[in-house]
Amino acid sequence: MTASLDLDPGDIRILRVLQRDASLPVNEVARLAGMSQTPAWRRIKRLKEAGAIRAVVALVDRQAVGLDFVAYAFVKLGLPSRQNMETFDRMVNTWAEVLLCERITGAVDYMIKVVTRDIQAYDEFLRFKLLDNELVTDVQSRIVVATVKDTPALPLRES
Secondary structure, eight states: OOOOOOOOHHHHHHHHHHHHOTTSOHHHHHHHHTSOHHHHHHHHHHHHHTTSSOOOOOOOOTGGGTOOEEEEEEEEESSOOHHHHHHHHHHHTTOTTEEEEEEOSSSOSEEEEEEESSHHHHHHHIIIIISSSSSEEEEEEEEOSOOSOOOOOOOOOOO
């Protein structure tokens, strides 16, 4: 887990701009954040080095590339020991269909977001990956029928 950084209002303004469009040139980021180019560049460099900016990526529209099916799978391990959780964590990180995996509290151990081309591909994922190991004893799926909001932007606030 990364320690929380001490962000000032200028850092927050830069992060807000970059969350909307990280492809902007530094001079445009600086203008939109209300500062000059060199201080903005230094701040961006520091935010990257500190891990506040993990990566700069392109957000691909899943439907435009034929990935029309989304489900959330709630996964129960037979024995949620440290070793089994670490093994499951490593395994889930090898599955391209899994966009999000979170260890949660309650009746199940994990919630994973799975994206595939269709329900048949999801069924194959369930049978040949998720359920094809001795760790998982139960999976409850919730199929997404409509996405109301989908944003990677964090709710950053100036203190």
